[in-house]
Amino acid sequence: MTSGLATRTFDTKRFTMRALVRSDTAALYGTLSDEAQCRYMSQPHFTSPEALADWLTDSEWPGRTWVAIDKTDGTLAGRFVAFPGRDAGVLELGYITIAERQGHGVATECVTALVDHLFSEGDYRRLYAEIDAENEASVRLIERLGFTREAYLRQHEVTHKGLCDLVIYGLLRDEWTGAVK
Structure with a gap:
């Protein structure tokens, strides 16, 4: 949990955004076991549902995880x-x-x-995202939401695909309008 807050x-x-449970692994495995889908993650794709389940539900991880459940058919659409x-x-988003x-x-x-939820529930002054510089879709999304590019870190992180540049985007509470550009 983050700052003692429940998910x-x-x-x-x-969508209904609810806390991830271990059984959500089945719906996430198809995406997180695909090498191409995981190319911008800091770790490689998963090769077993058990390894993914352990990673998703690691009790030592200090964050919170939501899954988006489609209201029309009950399917899982994403992890946040x-x-x-x-x-x-300060919180980092993924x-x-x-x-x-x-x-x-x-x-x-x-x-x-x-x-919206994070700024309304807690005393957070800043949210940020660290994005692989090659992940154009994620950069477009975060810019559309009003985040500001704060840094471009060259050869900053070694991942499963090698040395990567990272882009850091931040959003201050008083900058958030809730409107997508």
């Missing part, structure tokens, strides 16, 4: 996380949409709602 359920227009930054009042749902506005709708 409370909330709704968007099309918030975890503490180095300083109090997200991935199920492969079949990419390009249908899931991340835009759910990240918008998550930002």
Whole structure:
């Protein structure tokens, strides 16, 4: 848990955002076991459902995880996380949409709602995202939501695909309008 806060359920227009449970692994495995889908993650794709389940439900991880459940058919559409930054009042965001749902506005709708939720529930002054510089879709999303590019870190991180540049985007509480550009 982050700052002692529970992962409370909330709704968007099309989705219910609820806490991840271990059984959600089955719906996430198809995407997170695909090497191409995981190319921008800091770790490689998963090769077993058990390994993914252990990673998703690691009790030592200090963040919170929501999954987006489609209100019309009950399917899982994506995973969204918030975890503490180095300083109090700062959270890092992460997200991935199920492969079949990419390009249908899931991340835009759910990240918008998550930002609203986080700023309304806690005393957070800043949210940020660290994005692989090659991940153009994620950069477009976060810019559309009003985040500001704060840094471009060259050859900053070694991942399963080698040395990567990272882009850091931040959003201050008083900059958030909730409107997608």
